[in-house]
Amino acid sequence: MKIGFIGLGRMGLPMARNLLRAGHELVVFNRTRNRADALVAEGARVAAGPAEAARDAEALITMLADDAAVEQVIFGEDGALQALRPGAVHVSMSTISVALSERLAAAHEAAGQAYVAAPVFGRPEAAEAAKLWIVAAGPAEQIERCRPLFEAMGQGLFNVGPEAQRANLVKLAGNFLIASMVEALGEAFTLVRKSEVDPGQFLEIVSKVFGSPIYANYGRIIVEDRAEPAGFKLSLGLKDMRLVLAAADSVVVPLPLGSLLHDRLLAAMARGAGEVDWAAGLARRSAEDAGLG
Amino acid sequence: MKIGFIGLGRMGLPMARNLLRAGHELVVFNRTRNRADALVAEGARVAAGPAEAARDAEALITMLADDAAVEQVIFGEDGALQALRPGAVHVSMSTISVALSERLAAAHEAAGQAYVAAPVFGRPEAAEAAKLWIVAAGPAEQIERCRPLFEAMGQGLFNVGPEAQRANLVKLAGNFLIASMVEALGEAFTLVRKSEVDPGQFLEIVSKVFGSPIYANYGRIIVEDRAEPAGFKLSLGLKDMRLVLAAADSVVVPLPLGSLLHDRLLAAMARGAGEVDWAAGLARRSAEDAGLG
Amino acid sequence: MKIGFIGLGRMGLPMARNLLRAGHELVVFNRTRNRADALVAEGARVAAGPAEAARDAEALITMLADDAAVEQVIFGEDGALQALRPGAVHVSMSTISVALSERLAAAHEAAGQAYVAAPVFGRPEAAEAAKLWIVAAGPAEQIERCRPLFEAMGQGLFNVGPEAQRANLVKLAGNFLIASMVEALGEAFTLVRKSEVDPGQFLEIVSKVFGSPIYANYGRIIVEDRAEPAGFKLSLGLKDMRLVLAAADSVVVPLPLGSLLHDRLLAAMARGAGEVDWAAGLARRSAEDAGLG
């Protein structure tokens, strides 16, 4: 399949590589060009801009940091919207707002193009191992058409129906659950430390009792204070909480735990922790509030 | 081993039964006598009061609802403290406060008796299946002495050291993690419902992404609104949050998420939900705050 | 002075009347026309649309419910921006976002017009009595030029400098303080009621101790549960909390109390209380969470 791929960050690069390895033809674009070089050796062609990446694509995949970046590559000058051919599909895999996803659906429809929202669960290691969980929404036949792509990147596909923005809502609700878990772990480990219980042993207990690799993974980051390099930057976690609160506000749902997470992340941000791993950053906030560290 | 066993509730009864089946000799006591009858057929003897249950025991196990119940059977009139023989060990498996556990340790030491705190993780089904996770603390040789008992009731034992009350702290911190998860699920499912995503499908996604039986289990209770019979009563969840906040306050650790959980549970309690399953009860609060149900 | 006045709600109508009584010449516009009729007898002329209200004005005053309404009358079809003469000043007295105020400042500057942000503190009774507190920001000479208008409507003027949007920030921060007070009163009265203390007597004590008419006023609304007619609608209070949180987020300031207020108001909204007085509505939420009422 002819694929345009925009966004070669810590997630996008391994995802694109897995598509190449599955035999697809890729034209890639990344704002900082040298991220793309790694893929040229594996057969990718590098585009000079979003429009060029989109031009000949049957499917255009975007995997970018936030709404602004997606708006820029799709609607901006030299944007993909005008270059994408009728009948081609834009597969938006970034974690973006429900509102932008609705706007993309409308814009692509008006242009005779298809649109599938397909955000993913998984950290960079999962992207490398093609172990992402992919939540897709949009026209059923378009999701089917893209199934080989999803299979090359993930270990499982969930189709949540024809309304594209619902995939984004599911992704945001899932990230809210993960953020809640991280905050809970941060507070619990602080309590454990100040109560003179060994954090490593507490992690072992938690891992067994919850039987969840996610708990074990985040627990380890916290116990070892692995702030850098960030598996997932705190500034991106803050972005996600803004998006989930916006989505909840628009359907009149209070999320008190979401508000707490937003405020914690904002405080960490204000204190200069935007670039550190969010789990380490949140746990440090709990620790500092208890007079530790 | 000669065992006194006090407290035959939804957890205590199957735990006592598993000890009987492992060949131990049990003298049991429960405030409402008929709960004990079920065990007589399996070989248990029924005591008229806490003291009688303790009198000939090498190990006295208590599995009760709260601090007040434990204080009553140990320190009250006809209490076990005075009846237990020197050298015998009290194994306190209830979820009680750090402060009471410290007081028990001191009282038993003064009486020439041993004390082990050994609270458990697991719901009634796990107690029945002898699949509890047991967190023990106290003198190492006493924990070893009780190992056969723990093995008859659980699937794993964690020894968190000689200070008994640290086992209670670990149990409370663990329950705080579970409560956080339940609150997060309640809020997330409310958002999902008001966004017209199918809750059952969201549960499936969450179960896969988190890969945790606990998430799947609580998620199912919430999706199916299984309020009764309660696997774990909301009033007990509130009790636990009070204990974890008290423990945190005493070591000067703010737990904003713990405070949120306390307030949510207290509101549910005030609105008459003390007897319903805590996961269903918490999720209903989120739903009601969003104008649902 | 020749004044265009747009927005004749519970605040705007008495403000416009006070300008008429001070001898100014008014052309007024309101979406629902019959609100304007009351002023015709006092000498106002009614415009058919925002543009007509702006056409001959030296000063155009807007007093509308929210950002959307202001955007509509200024930037919309038949909007005031294109009709207002160069050199005329737009005095924006609505409680709007910091972001919209910045946008208005830029748009008016580009059109050779002046812009002053001048939001007010005070409920409808204060507007009627010309007892508003007015917080103005913008070019100093423009604020001076409008001083007679402010004096006709208010009891005091604060000039917070040349950056117009800072007046909006001050207004939002002030409303945040008032909302905090209302929430605190709602929680305190609930505690008092469930502790069998007479709420009326508690109100008397609070009024004396705080020595503040605002405490006394809001306390009375809560004690008497004066939900309707609303002095200030809960839906507007929610709008304000959204604006203050947005302003805080944009300068990276966590407002945990602001988040709590937002969530409370959102829950009240979801339960159908958008049209009731916000103080009564917030207090009812506290009472309901405690199982009262």
Add this chain to the structure above:
Amino acid sequence: MKIGFIGLGRMGLPMARNLLRAGHELVVFNRTRNRADALVAEGARVAAGPAEAARDAEALITMLADDAAVEQVIFGEDGALQALRPGAVHVSMSTISVALSERLAAAHEAAGQAYVAAPVFGRPEAAEAAKLWIVAAGPAEQIERCRPLFEAMGQGLFNVGPEAQRANLVKLAGNFLIASMVEALGEAFTLVRKSEVDPGQFLEIVSKVFGSPIYANYGRIIVEDRAEPAGFKLSLGLKDMRLVLAAADSVVVPLPLGSLLHDRLLAAMARGAGEVDWAAGLARRSAEDAGLG
């Protein structure tokens, strides 16, 4: 009137002095003896312990820091309970728990003594100026009997009925309101500072709009960051929030704002701010969470 007076801290000392000046006969006791010296010159006699201070008193006044201190002087060794004569009245003016006040009422009744709870509103300056607001509860005739004492110390008396502990509840609910105001001011001033609005001017606006000396006073402490000497120590504010949350929990009332205050104060405490003025301390927490200071 013959008065025993226990507790000569920043509040107790000026209160005792005002009683002396009104012509009453005082036997005073303070744990650190030299605080009492200042009153000897004005006619007070110094007791060696609580019992001696109580022995000949018609009214025994206690004005101490917390529950523990009151329990010590009343129930402890050489305590006042056993020394106080039948028919004499204990006037407990400290901010103590509802639960302790109930216990005191019962103990004094059993001893044939009277008990009045009469906590006060006002900072040390108000105590010096005899401008305290006094909230009394207990038997009506005892409150009348003590009226001359209250008039010598305060500017107003509120009688909230025969149940003594309700005066303590009112005092705690009032302190909760004040703490809420302080937290709101701390957050608002942080927002204002990061938005480049002059805090001094914002204070002026707030003072006018709220028309409350309490807002003006606390606002000034925050703007000037007057952390020391503390008018009211942060550790005492934390104590009060613990008491109000305990009182609310016991009548099943969630106080989300109270929980937020508790967590903020606890964080400040953990970071070493227990001795600073609570308004300055809380505001610093808000500022730090926004990356300031």
